[in-house]
Amino acid sequence: MGWKNKLLVSILTVCTFSVQASVKVSLHQDLEALVINNKNVGFTIFGDNEFTLENGQQQIVVRVSKLIIKQGEKEKFKSEPVIVTFNANDADLVLSPTRTFIRREEIKGFDKNPVLVATKDGEQFQIEQSILERGVGITRDYAAELKAQNELSNGAEIAVAAVATTTTKQDVAKVAVSPVKMSQDLFAKASVAEKEQFTNWAFKNRKMITSELNGEGKILPMLEYWYEKASTDQKAELLTWILAQ
Template sequence: MKKSCLALVTGLLISSTAFADSLLSFQTEIVPQVVNNKAVDNGIFTDIDQIKIAAGSNQIGVTVGQIVFEDAKRRKFDSSLMLMTFKADDEDSYQLSYKKMRTMEEANKFDKSPEFTLTDGSGEAIDFELVVLPKSGFQGFNDYEKQVVSYNKLVNSGTTSATAVAAVSAAPTTDGTEVSEGIKAQFSNLSRDEQQQFMQWAMQNLK
């Protein structure tokens, strides 16, 4: 009887750890805003600059807030929301970092074309997809969770693409068919700023 109970307890312990969460740590200036369509203020924090993520595909929305120099004065730079998708393994740890900027000019370039480094517990680089979601309204009052949900609805797949162009090109129309080649061509002919403005408008006007 004792052996049976011991075996049962051991089995429960093994099953409870088989699907243990992974941990994602952030460089101090990186602020996690949304994890898998949920805002980070809902209790998923495990520690400062660290969150739990589930094994499998994860979608993480982050912003970067850093002091930079502009006209010899210190200014606060707050980035757009940057949406990252990658796969995590059980019980592994991950670290997200970036190269700090010195000037507002460098920060603005980063905001348009960000570069992050994602590594696992062994220091190996992890592949990820990244898309920048355009700012809307006052940065301090953004509803990041709503922004991510709207974006995922726009691409209609729950998975981000590498660029906004690919995301819009892949988005289906309301009748379930893909966007026409004419619309894709018109979108690709827009400048990057115009594409970002269109993305912002599209997310705010989804039906």
């Protein structure tokens, strides 16, 4: 084989590898991308429904966004944003909502808890999905919210890893999502003023959340979030712990 043919083969091999070593994701027409490659997706008139990611584990944030009919008039519908996590190599994936609708009365909770499905070559492909919790601020920064939620989840995973190997899976799950543990960690990092503000608010809302904390900074909003996630017994456990400090 001459040197020219060898060079051509080498170039074709590199090009083929470059094309294959990526994951192409196509979104259903009712889906809107919010975060790709850890960056907010800017507004476009027609939207971006196809993009390419590197092989391996990836996270994107999308939501259902479409026109629906309400009392004979068209209005814009937007669901809660969904974090989609998956691990893929050299694949073409299609991401779609599990339901389609055109009228407001057909939503039936899908706005608050949208469910998505991914397919590869026509077969269902495994993904993990969760709602992206709203951060602090009037306008949303989806990429920053994703980073904060991942950091919080990583902290929970570290806590789980520290549990003895004899602990049951059910017990590990409780540790991973314990509002009491997360609140205690945050409370320990709070300033004296923040501790006082949260304690007063928490006692007033120990049976039922009837008012907002309206806390500034990063710690108080997160304390409010985890306190709202806590059950009545967990609230009592946390307040007892606070009194003992």
